[in-house]
Amino acid sequence: MSEERILTTEDVAITTLSIEVKVMKIGKRQVTLAVFRQLPEEPLIDHLTGKLKGIPWGRVNYHIECSDAVPVLTYGHETIRKVFQEDGIKFTVPHLHVVWQKGNELRRSVVRDWTFREWPSYEEYVEFHADDEVENIAGAWMQSYRQLMALDQLFIAV
Numbered sequence: 001m002s003e004e005r006i007l008t009t010e011d012v013a014i015t016t017l018s019i020e021v022k023v024m025k026i027g028k029r030q031v032t033l034a035v036f037r038q039l040p041e042e043p044l045i046d047h048l049t050g051k052l053k054g055i056p057w058g059r060v061n062y063h064i065e066c067s068d069a070v071p072v073l074t075y076g077h078e079t080i081r082k083v084f085q086e087d088g089i090k091f092t093v094p095h096l097h098v099v100w101q102k103g104n105e106l107r108r109s110v111v112r113d114w115t116f117r118e119w120p121s122y123e124e125y126v127e128f129h130a131d132d133e134v135e136n137i138a139g140a141w142m143q144s145y146r147q148l149m150a151l152d153q154l155f156i157a158v
Contacts, residue, residue, distance in 0.1 A: 022058060023155045024099065028098055030157040036060060036099075036108065043085055044100050044109035044148070050140030052147070055101040058154035060108075062097045096148050114141040 024031035046053050095112045125134045 005023055005158070013021065021155055022152050023157075024057070030155075032157045036156050037108050038063065039108040042102065042107045042109060043113055044098055044107070045117075045141055045144050047117075049135070050114075050137040050142075050144060052100075052144050056148055056151055057101060057106070058153045059101040059148070060097045060099060060154050060156055062156070064134065095149075096145075098151065099154060110127065113144065113145045114138050117141070 024036075028037070042053075044052055045056060092135065094116060095110050098109050098111050100107050101108060122134070125137065129137070
């Protein structure tokens with residue numbers, strides 16, 4: 001058994017570091033939550049290729065409407081609502097809120113990993129695509145999602 005070491009003031013120091021915060025601005029004013037909500041919502045990942053349909057600007061930590069949301073997953077033509085619960089706490093599926101550029105316009109998108117995408121279902125994919133095509137779409141989708149996860153967070157004014 002190792003001896004427990006107690007930290008002393010001689011062992012520890014407080015250091016000041018600077019951080020970088022990225023914000024969206026219109027002119028000189030920071031974009032507000034109200035303006036963010038007005039951005040047209042459109043899927044960023046193309047469901048036929050798994051690739052991005054535009055240029056991602058960044059992630060927004062906007063989960064106000066998601067906290068009580070029940071994720072919807074489609075299987076064939078049947079809609080199944082799934083709620084993940086653990087010790088009475090409700091979880092929604094992992095997702096990102098992304099601001100992206102389509103041409104010269106901005107959009108916002110709720111993006112989910114391949115496993116949790118809302119549409120189309122796996123059954124719908126295999127109905128219209130060969131297995132290797134579905135694998136290629138899934139691989140591209142997962143690569144796109146990883147790219148979006150690595151985006152910087154954009155801070156929105158309240």
